[in-house]
Amino acid sequence: MIRGVLSILLVLGAVFTAFATSKQYFPKSGKRSPQTLSRGWGDQLIWAQTYEEALYWSRSRNKPLLVLFHLEDCPHSKALKKVFANNYEIQKTLDEDFIVLNLVYETTDKHLAPDGPYVPRILFVDPSMTVRADITGLYGNRMYAYETQDEKTLLANMQKAKKLLKQEL
Amino acid sequence: MIRGVLSILLVLGAVFTAFATSKQYFPKSGKRSPQTLSRGWGDQLIWAQTYEEALYWSRSRNKPLLVLFHLEDCPHSKALKKVFANNYEIQKTLDEDFIVLNLVYETTDKHLAPDGPYVPRILFVDPSMTVRADITGLYGNRMYAYETQDEKTLLANMQKAKKLLKQEL
Numbered sequence: 001m002i003r004g005v006l007s008i009l010l011v012l013g014a015v016f017t018a019f020a021t022s023k024q025y026f027p028k029s030g031k032r033s034p035q036t037l038s039r040g041w042g043d044q045l046i047w048a049q050t051y052e053e054a055l056y057w058s059r060s061r062n063k064p065l066l067v068l069f070h071l072e073d074c075p076h077s078k079a080l081k082k083v084f085a086n087n088y089e090i091q092k093t094l095d096e097d098f099i100v101l102n103l104v105y106e107t108t109d110k111h112l113a114p115d116g117p118y119v120p121r122i123l124f125v126d127p128s129m130t131v132r133a134d135i136t137g138l139y140g141n142r143m144y145a146y147e148t149q150d151e152k153t154l155l156a157n158m159q160k161a162k163k164l165l166k167q168e169l
Numbered sequence: 170m171i172r173g174v175l176s177i178l179l180v181l182g183a184v185f186t187a188f189a190t191s192k193q194y195f196p197k198s199g200k201r202s203p204q205t206l207s208r209g210w211g212d213q214l215i216w217a218q219t220y221e222e223a224l225y226w227s228r229s230r231n232k233p234l235l236v237l238f239h240l241e242d243c244p245h246s247k248a249l250k251k252v253f254a255n256n257y258e259i260q261k262t263l264d265e266d267f268i269v270l271n272l273v274y275e276t277t278d279k280h281l282a283p284d285g286p287y288v289p290r291i292l293f294v295d296p297s298m299t300v301r302a303d304i305t306g307l308y309g310n311r312m313y314a315y316e317t318q319d320e321k322t323l324l325a326n327m328q329k330a331k332k333l334l335k336q337e338l
Contacts, residue, residue: 025213025260034212036203043203044194050219053274091194105222108277 041068041102042085045095051109054101058127064161065125066094067112068102076147077120083148090151093158115143122146122154124161135160210237210271211254214264220278223270227296233330234294235263236281237271245316246289252317259320262327284312291315291323293330304329 037047048054051067058065068084070077084090094100106117111131114123121144124132135157136143137150146154195201206216217223220236227234237253239246253259263269275286280300283292290313293301304326305312306319315323 023257024255025211025257025264027213027264032213032215035206035216037206037218038203042194044196044201046201047204049206050272050274050276052276056274086193088192088194095194095196103219105219105225107219107221 039072039102040081040085042091042094044091045100048099048101051101051107054099055125055129057099058125059129061099062127062164063097063099064127064164065099065101066158067123067125069106069119069121070102071104071119074119079148080120080146083151087151089155093155097162098158118142118145120145124157126165128165130165132161208241208271209250209254211260211263213260214269217268217270220270220276223268224294224298226268227294228298230268231296231333232266232268233296233333234268234270235327235330236292236294238275238288238290239271240273240288243288248317249289249315252320256320258324262324266331267327287311287314289314293326295334297334299334301330
């Protein structure tokens with residue numbers, strides 16, 4: 001009888017311990033929404049997490065890479081994000097023909113900041129791993145910047161990037 | 170009158186064009202769920218996206234960094250993920266005292282692979298940017314691997330990592 005009670009207590013103890021360690025954690029400040037890799041720039045796109053990952057995909061799938069530098073609390077980034085995420089043609093072309101990466105921190109590759117590390121800034125990289133510093137926007141002082149009215153320039157530059165370097169040779 | 174009709178047509182045209190370019194894009198294969206930065210390892214944690222970002226946070230907040238390498242289709246990674254994400258103590262400690270980063274690709278920093286690039290693998294980095302190669306798991310051939318039953322070892326190692334190097338000196 002005592003053995004039986006002890007066994008039950010042991011089982012209950014084990015169940016309780018298992019329950020206690022597998023209890024779901026929520027911060028004191030309240031439940032958070034999971035962070036997205038898109039950060040609002042297109043939830044339907046498949047985003048690379050890091051530059052290394054993006055380069056690997058670009059090479060193995062022979063697709064150009066679009067690298068977008070932005071900051072979540074920068075008003076220019078926010079304004080461009082709205083246009084970028086809601087432009088059907090930009091999103092469709094990126095999904096079908098590009099590898100995409102958005103970053104809120106600089107990488108160690110200085111080739112991704114040909115004229116400095118400002119945001120928002122868009123660089124294209126060829127599958128041969130060459131940064132396409134020749135594909136620029138409309139502003140001489142910030143050559144890789146795009147403003148909200150530059151959707152057509154961006155689309156035209158995406159078409160340029162789709163003509164891969166090795167096919168040009 | 171004709172002018173009026175023309176104006177209306179122009180306005181309608183403009184509205185239609187605006188509508189057409191801002192139409193939301195969904196891939197032919199169907200709507201996708203947005204990717205999460207947690208990749209299932211703890212939706213309540215605030216994950217860094219890149220190693221550069223994680224190092225910056227670690228230094229500026231004086232918190233140790235946990236770097237977790239995994240693969241989404243690796244059964245050992247999946248099993249550990251379940252334990253890791255559901256362990257209240259691990260999640261709470263990481264949220265309060267650590268900077269966290271999970272990666273599915275290697276970085277260019279070879280210090281993060283002291284005995285090779287296997288997964289799953291967990292490395293700690295001190296805010297002084299020193300990789301803590303001295304904080305190891307239980308397996309001699311894969312020193313930074315953890316299995317599902319190693320929750321206590323992981324928690325003990327997290328406590329070691331919390332004793333910052335400069336405080337030891």
